[in-house]
Amino acid sequence: MIAAGSGNGFGTTAWWGFSPALDLQAACLETSVERLQASQEGIPSLNILLVGSIDGRHILKTMCQAHRWPRRKINFYVLENNLETVGRQLLFLSLALEPSEKRGLQEKSEMFLELMGNTLLRSQTAAYLQEKANLFIRYVTDSDFQQAHLPTVDMSALKFKERDHLERIFQFWRNPDPQAFPIKHLWDLRLRQYLGTRYDARRGVCDWDLTMKLQERGAKAINLREFFRWRDTGVAFDTREATYEIPNKTLASGRLLRHKGEPMPARGYWGDIATGPFITFGIETEESSLLKTINGVPSKSAQEIALYNLTALLYELRYNTRYVPSESSGEESHGSDFRDDSRVHSRLDVSSGPPPTEDVRIYFLPLNCLPELHHKEKYQKLFNIIFFSCSMVHFLKPNLNLMSAPKATLIVELTNFLPDLRNEHVSAFSSQVTNLAREAGFLTVEATEKTTFSLFQLGDQKVGETHNEMPPPASTAPGP
Template sequence: MSIGRTLEGAGCVTWWGFSPARDLLCTGSGKQQGVVNVLLVGSGDSRHILKTIAGLSNTDTLHVWMIESSMEVVARQLLLLFLALTPQESLGLHEKTEVFLEVFGNSEVRSQTLEMLRHVASQLSLLVTETLEKAAHPCLDTTHLRFKERDELDRIFKQWIHPPLPARSAPVSIAKAWDGRVRQHLGTRYDSRMGCFDWDLTMKLHQKGCGVINKQQYVRWRERGVAFEMREGIYQMANESLLSTRVFNHRGDKVAVRGYWGDIVSSPYISFGIETDDEKLLKKQNGQHIKTAQDISYVNVQALFQSLSRRGGTPPAPQSGSEEGKALVALEPPSQPEAHRKAHIGELMNLDGVSVNFLPLDSLPKLAEKQKYSHFFNSIYCAASMVHHLGPMLRQIAAPKATLVVELAKYLLDLTKEQEAGFAEKVCDIVKEAGFEPSLEDSDVCATFTLQK
């Protein structure tokens, strides 16, 4: 799918996905077990990785292989995974969940969150520059990237620590960048933007089953780019990890512009905030949801972090809903992130049998040429923005009876129903040519296929 005026609202950089987190080993004919290799193409965030790890048994081994569309997105993936792997001794479970969601979905964050972001950036800079042939951490492997890609990552991390001069006016710069995108997207409708925001929420997202997305929170995000405000604090420091460079043609010359080029319509609530196994979080009162997508995102992400802690050997903290948890919350003062000991690369949790490997940006069509990846991947996931990269080479890299999951266009709000249906048909045509057949699972969010013999 080409990114043009039709998808201006979705942006050209996938900071978060357009489908909820899913366990990629529980998709298809049955749960995959043992040693499993999963390929993620353009997932945009770590939601599927965290969800899949949470579903692993102690005897399973999971190797995740990632291909993204830009190094800015790779940098963000490393940032989010670093936060997820930070042990509770360094960052408490509640604070960790809040910091993760702030960095994940807010254009502006608290000062202490920005301090944490810069610390992580300094650690990641060391990870990509000092690692040559052996990964600095068992769970995060960047050794497959080219040297020029690692240099680009290092440049990005250093920009987060010391923003380039035009961005030093933050938060004004990111506020202007966000507002500029909104103005460009809405055009003459900008002055009546509140009505546009309400229409997109009630007539699109709510109609698509996202009733838990609260109007006040969604409008705040559409207006300012701040999706998660979970405590009283000042959210005004620029989230440098959401800024990237886009090249424009201007009078025959190429001009690089640093700004916000991600989604401004669908929202980061889709990834963690619209599905839950806890029916209590979906209860309604007088026809209105009691809990919001922000509440559900918090609960889901915290549960994922608890699963990581169990696999990483750190006992999980009591849940806030339990009697023990309520007692601890009552006794403990509000967490102060600046008082926490900041974790270093070597202190991150080691999830036994789990590794995340980053591959070069252009490696997808080349995997079939390498013997190592011949019939290698048990599960393959492809985001909607990367479907045009799929082709017959999938048959060569997919293991027998492999599962292919392709994100559909349901939550790309600028598309019509006809365009959504056309996209789904295009996906079927591409994967059938590669030897995959639709599975019995019926979903308008992601299409699932199985490799035929």
């Protein structure tokens, strides 16, 4: 569906999503809780299939905001097309579930953004990555150890060769040699190949792509300073006045290149150099003060919004209540003004240890197994919500109907935030998605060029009215 090569901005390995994080319970269109399958404890179960969600953002937001909804068992089934993204999701989930006494909210949020979107890391973050890589090697080689230390995650469905590959990935992560992944050189090579003769005018190209593409399509919070910094160096988030100099090895992946007519494996940076990681958490927020403009210019950057959003999510995960900025910071709250969790820990009477996630289970499925998944009885009529990324839409086939629960919701990421695509290509992609969904038995609920997603529901007739926003995640909004 999307031509992905080293010569375009999209690349061949996606490291972050091209749409904002969703609370999937808010996005679910099913209004009858009775339709949900009950678990052994008698609690309704919501089963969610994520095809190419890439960075785990939907898992994080849905898990963190679960307290806003009636209690349910939420089962995520994660299907990716490469194991590097599986490893990164394991890293992000592990970081989010760190005990608060070991790592505070602000440190978690900053480290999350750094690992997700920066080519270069601070020394503290690089040390954390090495530590986790050693732990993850034990996870993939000893399932009992993994279940004892991270019971929220289930990797039992992965094939043995995939576990072996994951182990090699984690071994590379813990390699302290910076020359093992010379990202500065690799980034510049990708940029030169992408821009060609426009390389020396890259700031002007950057300005055009941001103003005429990304901001016009809804990413108004991204400013030129942070966007050009990322385009030029690969560093999207510099939340601390520190030195970012150690290669982020989680952004390394392999591909086959032709050398003298023979395919040769090569490790490098084959990811996005056009859009950036700002879209996932940095362009939407519930805190309206962060979206204010001054003379038509946003008062806060995408980095500030992303940092606030992650802090708020991790706070909700920890304390099961909504996050409120400190009163002293008022509308100017950002960065170090965020309320630290240690100041409210005693008031909320929360025990120490990792955040409570006993109602959440995350299953990693074998790579590209979707075409065969409907043959397994346990997956038939199982999924209440199905999400497809724009890079994985080619897997949207009629057999999806066999795995979908009655009135299942289908959410498909559109290509609005791919600056390489013209408006007519974005529109054509949306139409193609609608046709694929229709062939699978899903009917349009929401599909406009102004939205980031297309929504569909399994059924025989159109459900509801077309709207431009997700249902608000409040008690007045219908639950799944």
